[in-house]
Amino acid sequence: MLYVKAPAKINLTLDVLYKRPDHYHEVEMIMTTVDLADRIGLEPRKDGLIKIISADRFVPDDERNFAYQAAKLLKDTYGIDEGVSITIEKEIPIAAGLAGGSSDAAATLRGLNELWELNLSVDELAEHGAKIGSDVPFCVYGGTALATGRGEKIQKLPAPPTCWVVLAKPKIGVSTADVYGGLKLEGIEHPNTKQMIQAIKTNSYEQLCQSLGNVLETVTFNLHPEVIMIKEQMHRFGADAVLMSGSGPTVFGLVDNEARVGRIYNGLRGFCEEVYVVRMLGDRNPLA
Known part of the structure; x- marks a missing residue:
């Protein structure tokens, strides 16, 4: 095997x-x-x-x-x-x-x-x-x-600045097709991709946090209000920056202070079963 x-x-x-x-x-x-x-x-x-x-x-x-x-x-x-x-x-x-x-x-x-x-x-x-x-x-x-x-x-x-990542997934599944189908391209606020690349290349954690952005968030929030609640709670418990990943529903928070990680994890576990504390890998797979 x-x-x-x-x-x-x-x-x-x-x-x-x-x-x-x-x-x-x-x-x-x-x-x-x-x-x-x-x-x-x-x-x-x-x-x-x-x-x-x-x-x-x-x-x-x-x-x-x-x-x-x-x-x-x-x-x-x-x-x-x-x-x-x-x-x-x-x-x-x-x-x-x-x-x-x-x-x-x-x-x-x-x-x-x-x-x-x-x-x-x-x-x-x-x-x-x-x-x-x-x-x-x-x-x-x-x-x-x-x-x-x-x-x-x-x-x-390059690998992004090292930090803790707290992931929280509510008990729902999201259809990627439905989210993209509900996206209205007029008037959306686009993330600053160039600024994020600069943050990664200069290893600036602060700029990385300021540059997070996902245009699909508002669509998923409208379909599943519980996702925005998780985002708000993550901010409240002390994450430095919070974003939904992909079409959702998982939300992640970035934290550079280990002492705060436990508080965020325990706070989220109060109403969300699937919570994980992980690190960014940053590096490519072997042979890549």
Whole structure:
């Protein structure tokens, strides 16, 4: 059995520029990985089948699963006869705006590249990942990056300033399609992507906190008012800066003072079951 880590991501910025002729949105977003991760186990099968195994009943075990799609894509593209059992040990909440499914697919691509001795470069794996989902190429590389296009064009950035990240996910799932569908591009306040890149390059925690922004927040807040309540409570408990990740509903707070982390965590646990304290990983995956 080969094991591969599949880390979650958070969006430090998420901007939508316009709707493209192919019906995707042109995005500009800065993402970074955090040390909350699923574990993917890959075991060869002689019968040629792809099997998904997970104790989590919300993980699909068929072609809806991104890890399944990743295995099938490599198998079909390179004429692989053997199959694989993919065990997914979930730690990342599902439908949370943390790219859990995309990261599982990316880990499957990286792992099968090794298991099936395909000798593909990380850039080739990212190209395959783009056929599965917009966040998969970023997850193949990991670390910190500016993602443009529909999310598949990746430009590497240095690791952001180190800090604690408190994640809180309310007991709801959010449909990314519904959120993008509800986005009105006229009159939205765009995050300052250039300022965020500068904050990362100059290692300025203060500027990083001032530069957080996500144009999807207002849409998700209107659909799910409990998300804005979590954001407000995180501020109240002492986070330096707070933002919703992706299309939500997970909200994260940045904290550079360890003493405050426990207070925020305990305060949120009073009304939110899924709360995590993590660090930003910042660096790319091995081989990336």
